[in-house]
Amino acid sequence: MKLIKKGILFILLTTSLVSGKVYAQKTLIDVAIDSAAILIGEQTVLHLTVTTDKDRPVQIVIPNDTLMTGVEVLNLSKPDSVDIENNRLLIKQDVLITSFDSSLYLLPPLKVIDGLDTIYSNQVALKVSTIPVNADKPEEFNDIKDIWKPPFVLADYYPIIYGVLLTLFLICVIAYVIKRLRSKKSLIPFKKPEPKLPPHEQAIKELDEIKQQKLWQQGRNKEYYTLITETLRKYVVERFGVNAMEMTSAEILDVLRDEADAKPVFNNLKQILQLSDYVKFAKMHPLPDENDLSMTNAYTFINQTIRVEEVATPEAEKAEEVPGEKNDSNIMKEEK
Numbered sequence: 001m002k003l004i005k006k007g008i009l010f011i012l013l014t015t016s017l018v019s020g021k022v023y024a025q026k027t028l029i030d031v032a033i034d035s036a037a038i039l040i041g042e043q044t045v046l047h048l049t050v051t052t053d054k055d056r057p058v059q060i061v062i063p064n065d066t067l068m069t070g071v072e073v074l075n076l077s078k079p080d081s082v083d084i085e086n087n088r089l090l091i092k093q094d095v096l097i098t099s100f101d102s103s104l105y106l107l108p109p110l111k112v113i114d115g116l117d118t119i120y121s122n123q124v125a126l127k128v129s130t131i132p133v134n135a136d137k138p139e140e141f142n143d144i145k146d147i148w149k150p151p152f153v154l155a156d157y158y159p160i161i162y163g164v165l166l167t168l169f170l171i172c173v174i175a176y177v178i179k180r181l182r183s184k185k186s187l188i189p190f191k192k193p194e195p196k197l198p199p200h201e202q203a204i205k206e207l208d209e210i211k212q213q214k215l216w217q218q219g220r221n222k223e224y225y226t227l228i229t230e231t232l233r234k235y236v237v238e239r240f241g242v243n244a245m246e247m248t249s250a251e252i253l254d255v256l257r258d259e260a261d262a263k264p265v266f267n268n269l270k271q272i273l274q275l276s277d278y279v280k281f282a283k284m285h286p287l288p289d290e291n292d293l294s295m296t297n298a299y300t301f302i303n304q305t306i307r308v309e310e311v312a313t314p315e316a317e318k319a320e321e322v323p324g325e326k327n328d329s330n331i332m333k334e335e336k
């Protein structure tokens with residue numbers, strides 16, 4: 001008899017422990033609301049809390065856009081889970097809602113799917129009120145939210161900036177044009193390029209400049225003869241068509257030796273080139289008379305080799321035509 005009683009007591013105790021353990025491990029869901037009364041267009045937050053076993057897969061079901069007719073879902077936060085005691089897991093998630101219809105809403109319960117079971121949350125109420133309006137004073141109407149100032153974006157002001165810069169540019173252009181016209185000057189400030197001088201005039205001009213520098217009087221013999229020979233080489237290139245800039249003094253003399261126009265002053269050029277080589281390569285110091293002679297010979301060579309271009313003048317053309325006319329008239333007389 002005692003053995004039977006002990007067996008029954010053991011069975012009852014085991015059943016009680018198992019049923020208590022099963023009840024303790026059940027998934028729970030709870031919903032709380034921040035504000036149960038809002039105005040049309042205002043927002044409030046539903047706080048969803050789910051308690052379940054750590055290793056038990058559960059699925060929280062929340063509508064994405066509409067919680068019920070008249071209540072809209074604006075945003076769902078990401079679930080945040082925290083480990084708690086007894087190998088349990090606490091999951092929290094917020095639901096941002098709003099409504100644009102005044103009414104008293106009993107929000108539908110949210111649910112969690114736990115395997116084959118569906119667990120529903122408690123229900124909360126939401127009261128949405130209209131904004132009191134005094135129709136007799138329309139100036140007292142206000143927006144639900146204050147007006148937000150847009151952020152400063154520089155690109156929004158580009159048209160204004162470009163417009164101001166363009167206006168300033170046009171003002172400067174107009175002022176410049178008026179100033180040039182009043183002073184009777186050309187609107188284009190750039191100078192016209194000077195016409196190129198004939199080879200002999202350019203060479204004489206350069207020799208005059210070298211002479212005014214008085215280089216050999218300062219002991220700068222090498223620079224003096226270098227400038228003179230460069231001037232002569234450029235003149236020879238233009239006058240005789242010889243690439244004198246790339247030739248030695250001996251090569252230049254060999255080429256011009258047989259030139260008919262250069263023969264009368266060939267020795268003048270020879271004196272300059274040979275003495276210049278002595279000064280530049282042998283570091284010779286010529287006497288003052290030799291320096292003056294080199295400059296004189298340079299002038300002489302250029303002046304004696306100027307190319308004479310015959311230009312037909314109107315008087316010459318008439319003179320040529322008159323004899324022709326006389327001849328024609330004579331022929332006519334003879335034929336008669």
